[in-house]
Amino acid sequence: MTELARSSSHDDIVVVGLGATTPLGGDVATTWEGLLAGRSGVVALTDEWAAPLSVRIAARMAVDPTEVLPRVQARRLDRSEQAAIIAAREAWRDAGFEGTAREAGLEPTRVAVVIGTGIGGVTSLLTQYDILKEKGPDRVSPLLITMNMPNGPAAHVGLEVGAQAGVHTTVSACASGSEAVALGLDLLQLDRADVVLVGGTEACIHPLNIAGFAQMRAMSTRNDEPQRASRPWDKGRDGFVLGEGAGCLVLERASSAAARGQRVYATLAAAAITSDAYDIVQPDKAGQVRALELALRRSGLTAADIVHVNAHATSTPVGDMGEAGAIADLLGPDTVVTGTKSMTGHLLGAAGAIESVATVLAIHNDVVPPTINLEDPDDDLKVDVPRTAREMTVTAAVNNSFGFGGHNVSLVFRKA
Amino acid sequence: MASADEIREGLASILEEVADVKAADVSDDKSFTDDLDVDSLSMVEVAMAAEEKFGVKIPDDELPKLKTVGDAVAYIQSNA
Numbered sequence: 084m085t086e087l088a089r090s091s092s093h094d095d096i097v098v099v100g101l102g103a104t105t106p107l108g109g110d111v112a113t114t115w116e117g118l119l120a121g122r123s124g125v126v127a128l129t130d131e132w133a134a135p136l137s138v139r140i141a142a143r144m145a146v147d148p149t150e151v152l153p154r155v156q157a158r159r160l161d162r163s164e165q166a167a168i169i170a171a172r173e174a175w176r177d178a179g180f181e182g183t184a185r186e187a188g189l190e191p192t193r194v195a196v197v198i199g200t201g202i203g204g205v206t207s208l209l210t211q212y213d214i215l216k217e218k219g220p221d222r223v224s225p226l227l228i229t230m231n232m233p234n235g236p237a238a239h240v241g242l243e244v245g246a247q248a249g250v251h252t253t254v255s256a257c258a259s260g261s262e263a264v265a266l267g268l269d270l271l272q273l274d275r276a277d278v279v280l281v282g283g284t285e286a287c288i289h290p291l292n293i294a295g296f297a298q299m300r301a302m303s304t305r306n307d308e309p310q311r312a313s314r315p316w317d318k319g320r321d322g323f324v325l326g327e328g329a330g331c332l333v334l335e336r337a338s339s340a341a342a343r344g345q346r347v348y349a350t351l352a353a354a355a356i357t358s359d360a361y362d363i364v365q366p367d368k369a370g371q372v373r374a375l376e377l378a379l380r381r382s383g384l385t386a387a388d389i390v391h392v393n394a395h396a397t398s399t400p401v402g403d404m405g406e407a408g409a410i411a412d413l414l415g416p417d418t419v420v421t422g423t424k425s426m427t428g429h430l431l432g433a434a435g436a437i438e439s440v441a442t443v444l445a446i447h448n449d450v451v452p453p454t455i456n457l458e459d460p461d462d463d464l465k466v467d468v469p470r471t472a473r474e475m476t477v478t479a480a481v482n483n484s485f486g487f488g489g490h491n492v493s494l495v496f497r498k499a
Numbered sequence: 500m501a502s503a504d505e506i507r508e509g510l511a512s513i514l515e516e517v518a519d520v521k522a523a524d525v526s527d528d529k530s531f532t533d534d535l536d537v538d539s540l541s542m543v544e545v546a547m548a549a550e551e552k553f554g555v556k557i558p559d560d561e562l563p564k565l566k567t568v569g570d571a572v573a574y575i576q577s578n579a
Contacts, residue, residue: 153519154519155517155518155519158517159540221547221550221556222547222551224544225540225543225544225547226540226544
């Protein structure tokens with residue numbers, strides 16, 4: 084095993100808290116357990132509105148946010164805001180902070196939040212549009228604006244924890260959640276904050292959004308077998324499955340975490356963001372390779388050190404193989420790769436955050452989650468993709484996220 | 500025509516839905532903001548719901564004048 088090179092020119096940035104609400108569970112523990120067990124969070128959409136759609140499957144949150152949040156608080160929030168708050172609360176508490184920043188002994192003007200989202204409070208917008216049409220402008224909710232504004236999730240989380248160093252929203256489609264982690268790293272390295280709560284959220288299961296993606300031919304239509312629909316790298320893959328939920332991480336400098344005796348999950352060694360400038364939706368392998376290379380170089384690690392990659396792998400005919408090729412070329416064919424979207428579905432803006440949580444736990448627990456539904460792998464698949472959870476020493480790992488619009492984010496995590 | 504009691508009861512159910520106010524707390528002397536913890540955004544929702552329930556529209560310049568439950572009951576009753 085290679086001894087990891089240490090980039091000691093500045094204080095390491097570490098992950099001290101994790102939070103999530105996903106189609107596999109209402110918290111990190113249940114989600115992680117579901118991932119290791121190879122469970123699927125995809126279900127059939129039995130709502131009346133789903134009947135005319137060509138896509139009638141989705142991955143709904145396993146625990147409805149309205150069952151967790153106080154009713155009066157929940158009714159003033161869009162579903163994506165609800166999910167963000169739930170995940171953020173878990174991560175914040177997991178980081179050892181009780182109450183607001185001030186109550187937890189932190190300086191509020193040194194606490195920042197970054198919560199990305201692909202489309203924010205779109206379901207509230209659509210509901211209120213229906214009300215506008217049916218009952219007129221006087222019946223539109225006075226909460227529409229705060230429910231729909233894309234900075235809503237970040238702002239509400241900032242309000243919860245009392246963050247006064249800046250509350251940001253990274254928007255890069257399916258890379259939003261990972262971009263939030265990357266921005267969190269920057270904020271700490273630029274000395275803009277001492278603690279940053281980062282993450283991503285998405286809750287856009289609605290006929291219009293599904294129709295939109297379906298019209299692009301981007302989604303799986305395997306309606307008769309929901310749990311087998313999300314199948315990265317499998318020859319039978321036919322598009323992604325829409326999921327909803329949120330994931331959060333708390334980042335801090337290693338020295339400050341040590342000073343308060345806080346348990347550290349892993350070090351966030353590097354982040355790299357590139358853009359394809361190629362096509363508005365088709366990914367460009369070159370852009371992905373550059374992100375991976377840049378992240379690797381910045382981390383001070385070698386390709387041999389990266390033993391695991393949590394791939395973006397959305398189960399689309401085109402996207403999956405380009406990324407797998409990049410990983411094989413740069414990191415070697417013995418890299419152990421996982422496509423957790425096979426289980427969670429594609430949570431769009433939340434995907435990068437939830438997959439960062441999974442990558443951190445893989446390092447912390449020395450076990451890589453499986454990829455399910457990989458029954459007939461694509462002939463060009465050259466990396467090692469376990470079908471059951473693989474126990475192994477995970478010294479360092481990469482989380483990739485690529486978004487419509489040509490956004491590429493590669494994050495490198497390593498043992499602390 | 501709704502009686503004061505019916506209006507108060509209807510308001511109580513709206514307040515419970517919008518702001519988790521307990522029915523026992525809804526008496527004429529109670530101030531929306533000071534006693535019942537109902538903020539301005541919630542008051543707009545209360546007015547909207549009251550319009551649906553009682554058919555009485557509460558204009559924007561009137562709403563701030565309705566400080567207590569009693570004020571609201573009286574306004575709705577006299578405009579029904």
